[in-house]
Amino acid sequence: SQIEVVDVSKSGIGFCTSSIIPVGYYFNATILMENTDQKLLTVVKILRRTEDGENNFHYGCEFVGLASIFHSVFDDYEKSIDA
Numbered sequence: 001s002q003i004e005v006v007d008v009s010k011s012g013i014g015f016c017t018s019s020i021i022p023v024g025y026y027f028n029a030t031i032l033m034e035n036t037d038q039k040l041l042t043v044v045k046i047l048r049r050t051e052d053g054e055n056n057f058h059y060g061c062e063f064v065g066l067a068s069i070f071h072s073v074f075d076d077y078e079k080s081i082d083a
Contacts, residue, residue: 012062013044018055021046026064042066 001019008014008031023046031040044061051057 006058010063012047012060014058014060016052016056016058018057020057021049021059023047023049040066 001017003015003017006014006016013029013031025046026043027046029042029044031042032038043064045064046059046061048060049057
C-alpha cells in the first residue's frame with residue numbers, strides 16, 4: 001500500500017496510508033531527505049493511529065535507537081527548506 005509521509009522531526013515521523021497497521025508495531029524505515037543525498041536507516045514504532053473517515057489512516061511514530069548525532073541531519077535539512 002502507498003505511504004505518504006506528512007511530517008518528519010528529530011523524534012519521529014507521521015504518515016498516511018490506507019493500510020491498517022497495529023499500534024505498537026515496529027518496522028524498518030529508510031528516510032530519504034528531499035533534494036539531498038542524505039539517507040537514514042532507522043527503526044520506528046507506531047504510537048498512534050487515527051482515521052480520517054475516508055478509509056485513510058494517519059500514523060504517528062517515534063524513532064527507536066536513532067543516535068542523537070543524526071539530529072544535525074534534521075537541523076541542516078530544516079535550514080535548507082527554510083532558505
